[in-house]
Amino acid sequence: MAGFDHGPAADSEPDNPAVSARNSRYGLFLFTIYFTFYVVFVAINAFWPDVMSRPVAGVNLAVSYGLALIVAALVLALIYSWLCYGAAKPQAKGGRS
């Protein structure tokens, strides 16, 4: 368990405002996509619940949409991680040169 000795906080990576701002833009864009997806799900359930019984890929829309929301969260999270990694990489290279 080396490294967990309750010592002082480890030095963090230096904060780069440009990278932080770009990550925030990516985050807000992906958040808007997911939020829209979620709002449509909640709205269908609230105002057109019968639509949730319609078949989609062999099961009803309620199940397929619900599972899609869970999978979409992971997919968007991975995309965000990839975008942020791509954004940080040139900065890191630039910082070293």
Added chain:
Amino acid sequence: MIYAPSTLAVVIFMAFVGATLALSFYFGGKAKSASGYFAAGGQIPWFINGVAFAGDYLSAASFLGICGMIARYGYDGFLYSIGFLAGWVVALFVIAEPMKRLGKYTFADALNSKFQSRGITFSAGVSALVVSVFYLIPQMVGAGALIKPLLGFSHWQGVVIVGTVVTMIVVTAGMVSTTYVQFIKGSLLVLFSGILTAMILWSGLSTVDYRPELSAPQTVFQAEAGKHKGKKLIDGIPQGTKPGEHDLRPVGRVSRLPDNMSATGPMGPWKYLQTLQGSEVVLWTETSSQVELVWPGDVEPTRGKQTVFSPAPTSGAEILRPGRHPMFKGIRSDDIWSKLNFISLMLALFCGTASLPHVLIRYYTVKDQAAARQSTVVGIATIGLFYVLTLFLGLGAMTSGTIDLTESNMAAPLLAKKYGELLFAIISAIAFTTVLGTVSGLIVAASGAVVHDLISSVGGVKLTDHEKVRIGKISAAVIGVIAIGLGIVFEKFNASFLVGWAFSVAASANLPALVMVLFWSRTTKQGVTAAVLVGLCSSLGWIFLSAETFEKVFQFSAADAAKMAVVPFNQPGLVTIPLGFLTLIVVSLLTKPQSKPAVGDGGTI
């Protein structure tokens, strides 16, 4: 139902407890600094932190409550799974990196990063304490409710055992031991839920065990007065396992499969859902009333509550659509308040996750923003996988003939029992570590708020690093004792009801302030303080004045509670979250500083 205590479950539970305590004492000997105690020195690897997120977040409400709800009512429980998981999108895309960048110990740090206001620290500290305590109560009540059937202890003994173990975990080594307990719990929970799901899919669906006589109605009468107070009659016969006594039958069977099959054999997950949708399952409805009846052998009648459970053969297509649970059935009606109540709940679940203090402080346990981001992605993967599994665990319990009609929270452990005593013992022990992991995170969050926010920042008490750790440990012990007391006092309380409260209060009090501090450069310290306090008080007030509280807390009948309610629906989020944003905007505009404010984080977007 009456359960025989399992020796194997006791042994495995004790082994889990022993292992977690040993881990705590190992780390405890190395505790030196406040940063180490409250934030693990920012040295937790991102993968471990990500799985610990799952261990922190997946409380008894998720594991036991959702499985039980799906087992009894079908799809509606899965709505909670979706909402609980969706909230992590807010955490990752909006909160994670700024939280790490702006704070050190508590989420008040992030709120206060550019103001240095005692008002903000006070309001955020109080909010963290209130939300943590609301979240603590159902965990402790859940621990007590579980320990009796699983291990044979009484409710108060269960609460004391769990409370003592958790307090020792936190007091010995703070966030480091808490993190590893949560990591172990999160890993085991997902692993064994996966194993149980694989067994469900391997077994498939079957009508072999279905016999119409097993679907006869069942009646439970619980005496509320006289010499039999607290005792039960099952179908008119005293409850028990001795000769002349009677107990409830476990229920939950498939009555018809597609194409009149008798058994499907092993299936993949999608095929399982398709087959269930084309099947018919016997669900059970319940109606309760106050009655007087004569206890066997008595002459005088005894007053009590009678609940009649009736079989309701239901098509799979109906089970896999929303609107069967009492909380959600309004969405199929034309009642606009019911629809708004549903929207309000889903909004609170979406916004609440990224506002929970015990979740937010986990961003301080990693070294930088990249680690905060990566650990959240791991958390989403782990938690998302678990919530997909809850659907199969719930449906598996629904169709396996193991449901206890009087205790839906036991659905997952009883399902495991079908597959053997060992799996039952392990699942039961994991259910307790579920409580341990979440409660330890809550106690760390609450003690951090007390020491760092309220005593040090607001009270102005100068503390050395060593004193912060010492007072943090004392605070954790006091909060642990309070949690034990509340867990005993609130024994009869509905656990999921309180979790819903915590999400609504957290989302209303914390999220507007967090978001606006990050994204609106004209935010003022007065605006933040007002938003937190208004969000906190309005959500608590709304809950207090709702029909649900009058019915479930003050024990009025549903009709009387509906008449007495001051607010038109139960869930506050739809009103109080926007109210928090509105308060912050109005107060900030009214209190904008004379000089041009420095460009903070809000200006970077």
